[in-house]
Amino acid sequence: GENVEQHPSTLSVQEGDSAVIKCTYSDSASNYFPWYKQELGKRPQLIIDIRSNVGEKKDQRIAVTLNKTAKHFSLHITETQPEDSAVYFCAASPPTGANSKLTFGKGITLSVRP
Amino acid sequence: DAGVIQSPRHEVTEMGQEVTLRCKPISGHNSLFWYRQTMMRGLELLIYFNNNVPIDDSGMPEDRFSAKMPNASFSTLKIQPSEPRDSAVYFCASSLARRSHYGYTFGSGTRLTVV
Numbered sequence: 001g002e003n004v005e006q007h008p009s010t011l012s013v014q015e016g017d018s019a020v021i022k023c024t025y026s027d028s029a030s031n032y033f034p035w036y037k038q039e040l041g042k043r044p045q046l047i048i049d050i051r052s053n054v055g056e057k058k059d060q061r062i063a064v065t066l067n068k069t070a071k072h073f074s075l076h077i078t079e080t081q082p083e084d085s086a087v088y089f090c091a092a093s094p095p096t097g098a099n100s101k102l103t104f105g106k107g108i109t110l111s112v113r114p
Numbered sequence: 115d116a117g118v119i120q121s122p123r124h125e126v127t128e129m130g131q132e133v134t135l136r137c138k139p140i141s142g143h144n145s146l147f148w149y150r151q152t153m154m155r156g157l158e159l160l161i162y163f164n165n166n167v168p169i170d171d172s173g174m175p176e177d178r179f180s181a182k183m184p185n186a187s188f189s190t191l192k193i194q195p196s197e198p199r200d201s202a203v204y205f206c207a208s209s210l211a212r213r214s215h216y217g218y219t220f221g222s223g224t225r226l227t228v229v
Contacts, residue, residue, distance in 0.1 A: 034217045043205065044157070046217035089157065100211060101147070101170065102218060106156045 002027040004092050006105035013080050014113050021075040021108050023090035030092040033066060033073045034102070038087045048075070080112045118221035120206050126227045132194040135224045138187055139208030147218060148181055148191050149205040157205075163189065164211065196228045 003026040013019045025033075034049035050057045050064045050073065057064050066073040077084055087109050091102040119138040127133050139146050147162040161171040163183045171181070178197070183189040193200055203225050207218040 036217075043220040043222050045220070049217055101159065101162055104157045104159075 002030055002092055002094065002103040004090060004103050004105040006090055006108050008108065009106065010109045010111070012111040012113060015080060015082060017080055019077045019080050019084070019110055019112075021077075021088050021090070021110065022072060023074070023092075023105050024070075024072045025092040025103075026071065027092065027094060028068075028071065029094045031095055032093045032102075033064070034091050035064060035075050036089040036091065036104075038089065038107070040086070044089060077110075080110075082112050082114055085110060085112045118206055118208050118219050120204075120221035120224050122224060123222060124225045124227075126229065127196055129197055129228055130195045131228075132192065133196045133200075133226060133228075135191040135204050135206075135226070137189045137191070137206030137221060139189070139206070140219055141187065143208035143210050143219075144186070145209045145211045146183060146189050147207040147209075148189070149207065149220075151203045151205060151223075160191070193226075196226075198228045201226055201228050 006023050031052035035047050036044040037047045038044040048059050048062050048064050050066050052068055055066055061078045063076040087107045089104050089107045091104045093102045094100055118140055121136045145164050148160040150158045150160055158173055160173045161181045162169055166183045166186055179193055181191045203223045205220050205223045207220045209218045210216050
């Protein structure tokens with residue numbers, strides 16, 4: 001089955017700097033890669049996703065890049081703000097079907113220092 | 115849409131008691147997932163349903179855990195008997211699985227404390 005790993009487990013940046021969170025996956029058949037943000041005491045929420053037919057996707061201050069050859073994808077946050085502090089989960093999924101499901105990484109805690 | 119609705123939000127129970135967690139998925143979504151989240155283990159998939167049918171329950175810890183989805187708008191996760199190590203936040207999520215993937219929408223979770 002799919003195995004998704006995130007490194008490092010924690011990341012601290014100064015407000016205004018950029019943050020990059022990286023994930024690797026094992027199943028070359030995976031073709032959907034979402035990112036979730038979970039603030040303290042709240043639910044995980046989808047913030048951006050990418051499909052394997054594109055290499056990059058942007059949405060305001062966040063972007064995701066995908067390297068299918070190396071089987072890794074990254075979340076980029078520019079001009080970080082204190083409200084970006086949260087746990088970020090990456091996930092991967094094989095092509096859709098009744099038995100298809102997301103496999104989540106363990107999460108990375110991002111701290112943005114004011 | 116009100117999103118994925120879970121109840122109760124908080125549950126405190128004594129060891130040995132039965133606990134039932136409830137979930138109402140987003141209308142029209144055909145897949146439903148139960149997750150458990152702890153500091154040590156992160157997000158663990160317990161079981162998921164597709165079109166109300168259980169597809170994979172390999173994440174269910176043991177026979178004390180059971181889940182049902184009697185119809186497209188309701189699911190339950192039951193723990194009987196409960197133990198202190200079951201204390202965690204339990205999330206329900208739903209999604210629409212068709213030709214293209216869509217992300218999961220999570221409920222607010224149920225924080226379970228077993229004393």
